[in-house]
Amino acid sequence: MGFFDFVKDAGRKLGIGSDAPTPDDLRAEVTKLGFEAKDFTVDVKDDTVTVSGTAPSQEQREKIVLALGNVHGVAKVEDRLTVSQADAPAAATPAATNAAPESRFYTVKKGDSLSKIAKELYGDPNKYPAIFEANRPMLEDPDKIYPGQMLRIP
Template sequence: MAIWDFVKNAGKSIFGSAEAATPATPAPAAAATPPAAPAATDDSHRKVEALKAELKALDLDGNDVHLTLKGDTCKIESRGADRETMEKLVLAVGNIEGIAKVEADLPEAETAPVFHTVQKGETLSAIAKHYLGSADKYHAIFEANRPMLSDPDKIYPGQTLRIPQDA
């Protein structure tokens, strides 16, 4: 199983806060402090559900995709997804604010996937020139990152992108 690092404080914000997700209830005056484990479990469950909703919105929610969240690390398991879909799942989850690492098994391939973390001031054209030899090949990077990208001009520092090897 491979692990990919992401910029934890960059990405789409989908989690909100636990306080915003649960209704406020007044605490009894003499109540003991509840154990931390159930609250942490509830928060992890809420975050996994938010991740699943995001994958569904991106049409990446195959029936066999299973997510496990431990702290800021998300493990993705899927038996039916092809390599391209698994790479997109890794990026879709990793580019969520609050996720620092994604763990997944990718189907076998001759070459390891190439990911690039966007730096301030970079464009898809500059990234394409660096990896693919021509700025005109930016559209190949854009297409390799759909549906996570909706516009080639809307990338941001800290975002991780797939670099296609067959472009």
């Protein structure tokens, strides 16, 4: 997936008293949210997080990247995650083994709500639950989003 840019001063603070999250803080955040990846590693250099390993699905891959990037003090996430081939259909061609397409991403602006984003992107504000579900468990309430937060858009 490459590099993703985030708003460094947005997001939840992890750890105690520091703006810079540690690799242990970030791994704990991913685990707390229930995401798993084989051979999962997280490295931090300045405000850039590099993540690698094998995610069980494209959705989990994207959610891991967002969980790491939507942390206060993180400006970039370098995604070196791959998607497990174990769940690919037996008759899949090599080009089709990462079956699920990548999602679009949206950075929340001041005044946004999930219904406003759904109206802008889908033409229907009542489609906000699709955005909410695509961002669970990072979002616990559809009314609690903040400027600078990056969301998955299915």
